[in-house]
Amino acid sequence: MRRFVVTSLVSRNHEKRTTFLIAPLPGQVTALPFNPVAADYSRTLDRLILISGNPTTLHVYDPAPQKDSTVSLVQPPLSLSLSPDGLHGRLVTMH
Numbered sequence: 001m002r003r004f005v006v007t008s009l010v011s012r013n014h015e016k017r018t019t020f021l022i023a024p025l026p027g028q029v030t031a032l033p034f035n036p037v038a039a040d041y042s043r044t045l046d047r048l049i050l051i052s053g054n055p056t057t058l059h060v061y062d063p064a065p066q067k068d069s070t071v072s073l074v075q076p077p078l079s080l081s082l083s084p085d086g087l088h089g090r091l092v093t094m095h
Contacts, residue, residue, distance in 0.1 A: 034052040036052055037078065039080070041082075041086075044087055047061060048060075048062075049082060049089060052077075053076045053077060054076075056072065056074070056075065056077060058070065058077070073091070074093075076093060078092045078094060
């Protein structure tokens with residue numbers, strides 16, 4: 001099983017803009033092309049599951065090959081939770 005570190009960085013001038021980085025251990029640090037609202041790890045899939053608000057998207061991300069499978073969401077997501085087996089998830093969206 002791989003291990004991951006998810007880190008957020010805030011710019012020096014304290015803007016609200018945040019950059020998220022994902023690093024398999026040991027390995028390279030990869031900047032994501034989107035800003036996640038929430039993230040969780042599925043041990044069963046061995047993938048990171050993330051949601052982003054702009055664009056409103058569900059991401060199933062494999063850091064090793066840097067492959068991002070996406071599903072467009074109709075409403076902006078607020079939170080994400082995975083079942084203990086990592087095969088089912090629940091999204092809370094804005095109405």
